[in-house]
Amino acid sequence: MQKLLIIDDHPVIRYAVKGLMEKEGFEVVGETDNGLDGITMARELLPNLVILDIAIPKLDGLEVLTRLQALGLPMHVLILTGQQPALFARRCLNAGAAGFVSKHGNLQEVVDAAKAVVAGYTYFPKTTLTDIRGVENQDDAMMISSLSNRELAVLQLLAQGLTNKDIADSMFLSNKAISTYKTRLLQKLNATTLVELIDMAKRNNLG
Incomplete structure (x- = not known):
């Protein structure tokens, strides 16, 4: 069995x-x-x-x-x-x-x-497995696909409304590490504010 x-x-x-x-x-x-x-x-x-x-x-x-x-x-x-x-x-x-x-x-x-x-x-x-069809915004999908698994996890938690401390606790990381990940996310996803990051995440059903 x-x-x-x-x-x-x-x-x-x-x-x-x-x-x-x-x-x-x-x-x-x-x-x-x-x-x-x-x-x-x-x-x-x-x-x-x-x-x-x-x-x-x-x-x-x-x-x-x-x-x-x-x-x-x-x-x-x-x-x-x-x-x-x-x-x-x-x-x-x-x-x-x-x-x-x-x-x-x-x-x-x-x-x-x-x-x-x-x-x-x-x-x-x-x-x-070979393309990104089915994603509403393919430009978003290309940028999201460039994220590491850890960066993607942080993005999802941000979209759920968690604070830096909440995310740090849930991922067993420091607040400083989460701040670093947020900076990387802003750069990789071509966003200027946290609101833009969260909007992108929710637009792609990541929240």
């Missing part, structure tokens, strides 16, 4: 995914709502499959994915997220994810993706 760990900060999603996967014969060995506990549980429980959201507290999903890959544990990671595939699918693939499913589609797709992933295949949206 395949062992599964679910990392998602939405209880309803965790409940739905757990029910679906158990019906398909997966054993859900753990679930958590944050990235920090997710890494600890992955190391202790050694699941075959991790279903991971991107926008989660205490280490975002991309950082969790990077750390899991660095540990070299024999597990597959399937991203299940509400974030735009056109902005995140390639980034997740490069970070080591085996699959990517949008929460905006049919949740049954998670089962198909999970089966493919544990069988050794990859499962990604075909139209999002």
Whole structure:
């Protein structure tokens, strides 16, 4: 039986995914709502499959994915997220994810993706790995694609209205580091104010 760990900060999603996967014969060995506990549980429980959201507290999903890959544990990671595939699918693939499913589609797709992933295949949206179609503002998308994973995480938290201190606490960084990231974001996204940064993030569903 395949062992599964679910990392998602939405209880309803965790409940739905757990029910679906158990019906398909997966054993859900753990679930958590944050990235920090997710890494600890992955190391202790050694699941075959991790279903991971991107926008989660205490280490975002991309950082969790990077750390899991660095540990070299024999597990597959399937991203299940509400974030735009056109902005995140390639980034997740490069970070080591085996699959990517949008929460905006049919949740049954998670089962198909999970089966493919544990069988050794990859499962990604075909139209999002080679281009940025589907993004309303492609100029925005090109600039956003230039951001590092950490910069992207800071941008998302800023768009959610968090203060520098809140972001620093959630990412285990200093206030000075967050200020540096904000400066980089202003430069890379060709913005002059924090308001412009937040507008861009929300325009691209990053908030």
